[in-house]
Amino acid sequence: MEWGMKNRLSQLIQKDGKALFLPIDHGYFQGPTHCLEKPGETIKPLWQYADAIMLTRGVLRNCIDPAIPKPVILRVSGAVSVIGDLANESIVTSVKEAVRLNTAAVSMSVFVGTSGENKSLTNLGKLVDECEDYGIPVMAVTSVGKELEKREARYLALVARISAEIGARVVKTYYCKDNFDKVVNGCPVPVVIAGGPKTETQKEVFDFVYDGIQKGAIGVNLGRNVWQTEAPVAAIRALRAIIHEGCNPKEANDLYEQVKAGKA
Ligand code: R5P
Secondary structure: OOHHHHHHHHHHOOOOOOEEEEEOOOHHHHOOOOOOOOHHHHHOOOHHHOOEEEEOHHHHHHHOOOOOOOOEEEEOEEOOOOOOOOOOOEEOOOHHHHHHOOOOEEEEEEOOOOOOHHHHHHHHHHHHHHHHHHOOOEEEEEOOOOOHHHOOHHHHHHHHHHHHHHOOOEEEEOOOOOOHHHHHHOOOOOEEEOOOOOOOOHHHHHHHHHHHHHOOOOEEEOOHHHHOOOOHHHHHHHHHHHHHHOOOHHHHHHHHHHHHOOOO
16 A cells, blocks of 8 residues: 555544544535534534544535644535435545645445446546545445435445445445444445434444444444534544443443533
8 A cells, every 4th residue: 555545544544443533524415404504613622532524625615724633534426415316426526626625535425226326336436546546545435315224234235345346445334233243344444334313312322333343343434423412522522432442332421421511
């Protein structure tokens, strides 16, 4: 692996082999998402606890201080909306722009088993070809669109493996309760877990992140279950404790409650 690629990956994946990515890219297809109406404000108290932030160039340029000492994962796919055909994404930001913005990685969604399957996977291949020239890792984002029931091991393992075969350096997938180890074990590159829609309790998030890591995920790319919660700083600090400090879900939940109560 070239030095530039190694350097960028080491900015993202920490010395302990783990990673906490904080995505705030949801507006690219959802518009002003709840709690992300002003992304710069949302992220201000949170970024210091993340290993990297994931977002589009529009939010990066307009809402994020260029002096922020965190690596950026730039979402480069889009051109769809929540009221249209989500699977029909195109690449909307060039690799030249990613270089200009000094990004540590780029990300794009893949839509396996949909009308956008071939287009998104072909786009992934082209993006990987171009990014490898510059030593930029590509993170493939497994997308299930509105079909949340697709979040089961057989499907997720299929998409993760295909994405890695095409050349993604990191794969973002969803967690599934049964056989999540098959998703990770079948994927030859590091896997991070997304959070999905806001859960009923915060403990559920700590449970699934902990279990996902025990089964081989290196961390998370998790947004709504941080910044849509009652206590976003407490939520991200508790996730950090699981990912980087080896805490179990109960310990993480205790920390969450303490931070929320202003006691830690
Ligand atoms: C979709 O909007 C993006 O790819 C998100 O970055 C990804 O789904 C992770 O965010 P969340 O934890 O909110 O699902």
